[in-house]
Amino acid sequence: MKVTADRSRCMAAGHCAISAPDVFDHGEDGLVVVLDTEPGEERRREVELAEDLCPSRAIAILRTAAVAGPPDAGTPDTPDTASAG
Numbered sequence: 001m002k003v004t005a006d007r008s009r010c011m012a013a014g015h016c017a018i019s020a021p022d023v024f025d026h027g028e029d030g031l032v033v034v035l036d037t038e039p040g041e042e043r044r045r046e047v048e049l050a051e052d053l054c055p056s057r058a059i060a061i062l063r064t065a066a067v068a069g070p071p072d073a074g075t076p077d078t079p080d081t082a083s084a085g
């Protein structure tokens with residue numbers, strides 16, 4: 001998952017750093033700092049809690065669609081250079 005925090009909305013309430021201290025902290029100005037913008041799934045519950053508790057809705061979890069692998073390229077169209085005679 002990817003996590004963002006909009007510092008222009010943050011009001012330094014501090015719930016995020018308490019809920020997910022490995023992901024959020026505060027700068028010297030008291031506003032949120034994202035420590036880990038791509039936390040592992042093991043952090044999902046605490047990050048979602050931080051998102052829910054943030055009074056200014058500054059925290060967002062970016063839900064990305066599953067990434068499909070590259071399409072099957074098949075066999076390249078190369079001329080047959082072998083000569084039979």
Ligand code: SF4
Pocket residue numbers: 005009010011012013014015016017031032053054055056057058059
């Ligand atoms: S919970 Fe929201 S308002 Fe409070 S410090 Fe974190 S981002 Fe800022």
